[in-house]
Amino acid sequence: MATAAQDNFVPLSDPAESMIEADGLSKFYGDFAATRDVSFQVRRGEVAAFLGPNGAGKSTTMKLLTGYLAPSTGVSRVAGFNMATDRIEGSKRLGYLPENGPLYPDMTPRSLLKFFGEARRITGQKLRDRIDAVVSQCRLESVIGKPIGKLSKGYRQRVGMAQVLLHEPDVLILDEPTAGLDPNQIREVRKLIRELGATKTVLLSTHILQEVEAMCNRVIFINEGRVAFDGTPAQLAEGVDSLDERFHELTGASKG
Numbered sequence: 001m002a003t004a005a006q007d008n009f010v011p012l013s014d015p016a017e018s019m020i021e022a023d024g025l026s027k028f029y030g031d032f033a034a035t036r037d038v039s040f041q042v043r044r045g046e047v048a049a050f051l052g053p054n055g056a057g058k059s060t061t062m063k064l065l066t067g068y069l070a071p072s073t074g075v076s077r078v079a080g081f082n083m084a085t086d087r088i089e090g091s092k093r094l095g096y097l098p099e100n101g102p103l104y105p106d107m108t109p110r111s112l113l114k115f116f117g118e119a120r121r122i123t124g125q126k127l128r129d130r131i132d133a134v135v136s137q138c139r140l141e142s143v144i145g146k147p148i149g150k151l152s153k154g155y156r157q158r159v160g161m162a163q164v165l166l167h168e169p170d171v172l173i174l175d176e177p178t179a180g181l182d183p184n185q186i187r188e189v190r191k192l193i194r195e196l197g198a199t200k201t202v203l204l205s206t207h208i209l210q211e212v213e214a215m216c217n218r219v220i221f222i223n224e225g226r227v228a229f230d231g232t233p234a235q236l237a238e239g240v241d242s243l244d245e246r247f248h249e250l251t252g253a254s255k256g
């Protein structure tokens with residue numbers, strides 16, 4: 001039976017090109033469901049906002065999608081690969097930026113990128129070329145030799161992005177990529193994500209409505225562990241005076 005969320009869904013391109021797929025993902029901690037039967041697909045060419053209030057289940061869903069957490073029920077796929085049974089193949093095509101991801105504070109961006117590149121079996125000239133490319137893309141030139149622990153939050157976030165992009169993944173899953181940044185840093189990270197969206201499929205989590213308008217052509221809204229809306233930013237704004245009003249409506253609706 002179709003759900004309200006599915007009724008709202010508008011396919012933007014060929015369904016065969018689904019690059020990120022959540023299929024009935026639930027995660028239980030004892031009796032508590034952090035996510036319940038979460039299903040959606042993000043297609044090639046989409047930059048999708050994963051929107052919802054604090055505690056809605058965004059990070060949990062992202063961990064389930066990337067294979068970092070095992071679901072209680074359901075299946076996740078990245079570029080068509082089942083992340084439970086084919087995680088290595090899926091991971092080759094995936095760049096995942098976790099919320100407050102581990103960055104080794106004593107390493108420099110250069111040594112960190114070398115370390116992660118080698119872990120992905122990129123070596124020699126290819127690795128040097130890829131490091132140069134992501135350093136330029138993420139504008140890290142001025143901090144490349146400084147300890148990561150001494151960098152500003154904005155630069156640390158860009159180091160995380162560089163690490164995510166190093167192996168040229170087709171799919172990016174970014175957990176709150178602009179959290180904790182100042183307005184200038186936010187503008188720069190948004191610009192970078194818009195550029196990346198031209199060639200990659202992106203799912204980024206946020207609880208900030210402006211992120212949707214600034215970067216995304218698709219919105220998946222989650223509340224209390226369930227998908228409450230799935231459609232375009234224009235559909236999200238339909239029939240309300242402001243996105244704030246829609247946010248309130250979507251978060252209030254499931255409490256009745």
Ligand SMILES: Nc1ncnc2c1ncn2[C@@H]1O[C@H](COP(=O)(O)OP(=O)(O)OP(=O)(O)O)[C@@H](O)[C@H]1O
Nearest residue numbers: 029033034052053054055056057058059060061207
């Ligand atoms: N390991 C865990 N054990 C128990 N409950 C957990 C665990 N991890 C997450 N939760 C709970 O699951 C719910 C969803 O958490 P999650 O971190 O996915 O939310 P979120 O939407 O990412 O929130 P935020 O925007 O604050 O990061 C929350 O109520 C959280 O407390």
